[in-house]
Amino acid sequence: MGKVIEQIAHDRGHTIVAAFSSSNPITVSALVESGADVAIEFSRPELAPGHISVCRQANIPVVVGTTGWYEHLEGIKKQFEQSGALFTATNFSIGVHIAFFMNRLLAATMNAYPEYAAGITEIHHTHKLDAPSGTAITMAEGIIGTNQRFANWQLSDEEKQSFGGNIPIFAQRTDSVPGTHTISWNSNIDRISITHEAHNRTGFATGSVMAAEWIIGKQGVYSMSDMLNFETLVNTI
DSSP states (O other): OHHHHHHHHHHTTOOOOOOOBTTBOOOHHHHHHHTOSOEEEOSOTTTHHHHHHHHHHTTOOEEEOOOSOGGGHHHHHHHHHHSOEEEEOSOOOHHHHHHHHHHHHHHHHGGGOTTOEEEEEEEEOTTOOSSSOHHHHHHHHHHHHHOTTEEEEEEESSOOOBSSEEEEEEEEEOTTOOOEEEEEEEOSSOEEEEEEEOSSSHHHHHHHHHHHHHHTTOOEEEOHHHHHOGGGGGGGO
16 A cells, blocks of 8 residues: 555655655654655554554644554544544545445435345455454444444344344455445345445545645544535535
8 A cells, every 4th residue: 555655646746755664663753854744654453553643743644544443543532632633534435435425325215114124245355454344334334323223233254134233244355355345225125235346456545645635734633524525415416
């Protein structure tokens, strides 16, 4: 991801002033001395909270694409209420966020049609560290937040649907799959599905660079919904 982000940033007219890794760890002093306007963090779940803290201490806005660390999110949000700027997303693809928006609309509609059962399937490359993916969890949360039949999600060992309670998420790991997510609503007579299939990592990188451009000069904690604001479209339909 780092190489793809670097290329997209260059294509959009930006300069990479520093790159940190296990062989060149990020520090507050190194980040300040780099003169960076914003940092983009894609690493590992166990490392992300520390990297976020370094960026906040350096007073550098940070865009975080790492997933699997969200048990720390509420505590980190409180820190950014005092100072700093954080942009976090389970997925930076613009197309995925269109799918998120459509997912919420469909889930809300299904309140009136209890004969449909819901389920989520996600497929990723074998190097993906977390399961289910953060994107799948966000999709489940979109259903939970708009459909009164569901209260939680549950990792499943097979593809299936539920009429209420927990939304089953089936996570598959296959070589060379950037990411595919499908939300399905099944009844006895038909099936309604929303699928987002990534062809490569360019969409994730482009979205993260757009987020980095957007967050400069802001204070607080933000997400893709703040930047894209698809909800304003509802009044135009």
